[in-house]
Amino acid sequence: MEVRRSARRRRTVSAYREGDRTVVLIPARMSEAEEKRWVNVMLDKLAAQESKRVLGDAELAERAERLSEQCFEGRARPTSVRWVTNQNTRWGSCTPSEGSIRLSHRLQGMPEYVVDYVLVHELAHLLVPGHGPRFWRLLEAYPRTERARGYLEGVVAADRLPHLPAAREE
Numbered sequence: 001m002e003v004r005r006s007a008r009r010r011r012t013v014s015a016y017r018e019g020d021r022t023v024v025l026i027p028a029r030m031s032e033a034e035e036k037r038w039v040n041v042m043l044d045k046l047a048a049q050e051s052k053r054v055l056g057d058a059e060l061a062e063r064a065e066r067l068s069e070q071c072f073e074g075r076a077r078p079t080s081v082r083w084v085t086n087q088n089t090r091w092g093s094c095t096p097s098e099g100s101i102r103l104s105h106r107l108q109g110m111p112e113y114v115v116d117y118v119l120v121h122e123l124a125h126l127l128v129p130g131h132g133p134r135f136w137r138l139l140e141a142y143p144r145t146e147r148a149r150g151y152l153e154g155v156v157a158a159d160r161l162p163h164l165p166a167a168r169e170e
């Protein structure tokens with residue numbers, strides 16, 4: 001992995017593979033902390049692009065079941081888990097009274113651990129509504145919660161930057 005700083009770049013970050021190497025291009029004035037954060041976001045983006053496989057609803061339900069076993073001893077039991085395309089401001093939602101979970105299609109193509117995090121999050125809501133301390137304590141059962149939340153925050157931040165190209169070949 002190689003990070004190249006460019007004085008010409010003002011706000012854009014991009015990444016591409018060059019043989020065995022991954023090159024991340026960042027603006028010269030970016031801080032170390034920002035660099036670290038963006039490198040992670042871009043590496044995840046590249047990985048996601050390279051594994052474009054989309055889970056079907058049946059696989060999604062299976063996955064939710066497995067995660068419920070792993071994290072909540074199987075106590076969260078959704079009646080349905082499916083993708084929806086009408087959800088652009090939330091990554092996932094659930095209706096505890098019905099036991100249904102819906103994931104935004106915008107998650108498709110993101111790393112598996114991110115999709116799993118959103119599933120675990122919605123599964124946890126079947127057990128605890130709202131985002132109080134009890135809820136986040138439940139989420140500690142999923143080891144990549146912090147990383148996944150960081151990834152999703154990065155995606156939201158990237159959407160807001162003008163002219164930010166998607167990871168691409170240059």
Ligand SMILES: [Zn+2]
Pocket residue numbers: 121125130131
């Ligand atoms: Zn929530």
